[in-house]
Amino acid sequence: MRTVLLHHVVGTSAAVGATRSRKEKSAALAALLNLAGPEEVAPATAWLAGEPRQGRIGTGWRTLSGLAGAPAAEPTLAVAQVDSLLTELAGTSGAGSARRRRELLSSLFGAATEEEQAFLVRLLTGELRQGALEGVMLDAIAAAAEVPAAVVRRAFMLSGRLPETAALALSEGAAGLEGVRLEVGRPVRPMLAGPGSSLDAALESLGEEVTVEYKLDGARIQVHRSGEEVRVWTRTLREVTEGVPELVARVRALPCTAAVLDGETLALDDDGRPRKFQDTMSRFGSEGSEEVLLSPFFFDLLHLDGRDLLDEPLATRLDALAGLLAEPAQAPLRMPGVRRPTPDQAADVLDGALSAGHEGVVVKALDAPYAAGRRGKSWQKVKPVHTLDLVVLGAEWGYGRRTGTLSNIHLGARDPDGGPPIMVGKTFKGMTDELLAWQTKEFPGHAVHDDGHVVEMRPELVVEIALDGAQRSVRYPGGVALRFARVLRYRPDKTPAEADTIDAIRALL
Incomplete structure (x- = not known):
């Protein structure tokens, strides 16, 4: 078996980024995985999915760009060699670590070709968007290992790690993947809700056998208990146990020995209303403040005292959760909602959620098992859509499939005091190929x-943006930033003087 070089990964990444076809992306990825040896599958999978196997290594763009000096003339870096170096880099700390880290990075970049240097910078700074999304990579793993995609997806959900799933699939096939089980103490990939266009549409889609629950503006949590040990993970499977002792205490008090709970947590004010999203998220930072207490709200139960519930219908899981939280002292831990509501009752749940300061509701099919990701329509979230008319301040030249187009736009809100527009965020979401072509032609x-990366523009164009809300920000001069902004349309009927103000965005806080 030939040694797979970093050069091969870079070429595959470029091929994936150059096509819109999911089939072609999957085929390119599968071809590389079939070339890789046992030690190469996991790191290659991680890189093509957009991050090192070791996670963040604490090196910023400024440091890396300074290392990209004279490139190597020929590709020689092997995948296993680069992975080993990144492992050493991630583990380097203490006295003299800065010098040693620079030596390691210098040796890596000195042996890399120009294309490999550019790839490494984007990989190590989290800016590698070549199109190998999780779903595409899972399809590629299934194709390379010649196993059913459903088996790969389930093993990935239960193991929580894409590189390890790929390595297992290529080495042990379907039998190895089917041997992966839920383990209390190892986080499961969370099941996610897709967007519903409206409450009526979600109810019509899923029928009468549903539950309608509050959608909080909080942080997703998964909590595992085994005896007196309790561990907490975020939606991205980052462990935060040490930073949330109040959540640990609440779960440790439950009448069980072992459990895996799924839910959300958020900070509430003295009136029981949600505090700002940043107040909740501050608890998950490196210097989280325990002055902000978190309240948990659980909506699913995946394991209870030796019984796995993943494959049970949601109705059965909710019955088990209700039993676990039956004591009056545990009642506040339940996510508010109504099972099998009439349309009027469902509307009341939505109204109640919004009146209480929450985002909306989630409509869930009671017959659905637990499955990771947004596949299917079993869970649909319904919440009001905020829209704003904002000024385009600039745009960034794209890469990958968007090379040669002006893509990521910089957005500004009107200063009510008459000053220049105030930047509040960026977005490349919602752009069709037609719109990208129009922007590239119109913006110059x-x-x-134009510095080759960002085109700065006169504040003359107004664009309508949909967003989920706003949050405090130290990054932008107005102290506020958009959350999940996406382009709806341009507004040639509006001038920058008619754009929404920074005060309108601050009001969304």
């Missing part, structure tokens, strides 16, 4: 500067 006519 409004440009004041």
Whole structure:
């Protein structure tokens, strides 16, 4: 078996980024995985999915860009060699670590070709968006290992790690994947809700056998208990146990020996209303403040005292959860909602959620098992859509499939005091190929500067943006940033003087 080089991964990444076809992406990824040896599958999978196997290594763009000096003439870096170096880099700390880290990075970049250097910078700074999303990579793993995609997806959900799932699939096939089981103490990939266009549409889609629950503006948590040990993970499977002792205490008090709970947590004010999203998220930072207490709200139960519930219908899981939280002292831990509501009752749940300061509701099919990701329509979230008219301040030249187009736009809100627009965020979401082509043709006519990366523009164009809300930000001068912004349309009927103000965005806090 030939040694797979970093060069091969870079070439595959470029091929994946150059096509819109899911089939072609999957085929390119599968071809590389079939070339890889046992020690190469996991790191190659991780890189093509957009991050090192070791996670973040604490090296920023400024440091890395300074290392990208004279490139190597020929590709020689092997995948296993680069992975080993990144492992050493991630584990380097203490006295003299800065010098040693620079030596390691210098040796890596010195042996890399120009294309490999560019790939490594984007990989190590989290900016590698070549199109190998989780779903595509899972399809590629299934194709390379010649196993059913459903078996790969389930093993991935239960193991929580894409590189390890790929390595197991390529080495042990379907039998190895089917041997993966839920383990208390190892987080499961969370099941996610897809967007519902409206409450009526979600109810019509899923029928009468549903539950309608509050959708909180909080942080997703998964909590595992085994005896007196309790561990807590976020939606991205980052462990935060040490930072949330109040959540640990609440779960440790439950009348069980072992459990895996799924839910949300958020900070509430003295009136029981949600505090700002940043107040909740501050507890998950490196310097979280315990002055902000978190309240948990559980909506699913995946394991209870030796019984796995993943494959049971949601109705059975909710019955088990209700039994676990039956004591009056545990009642506040339940996510508010109504099972099998009439349309009027469902509307009341939505109204109640919004009146209490929450985002909306989630409509869930009671016959659905637990499955990771947004596949299917078993869970649909319904919440009001905020829209704003904002000024385009600039745009970034794209890469990958968007190379040669002006893509990520910089957005500004009107200063009510008459000053220049105030930047509040960026977005490349919601852009069709037609819109990208229009932007690339139109924007240069409004440009004041182009450094090859960002085109700065006169504030002349107004765009309508949909967003989920706003949050405090130290990154932008107005102290506020958009949450999950996406382009709806441009507004040639509006001038920048008619754009929404920074005060309108602050009001969304």
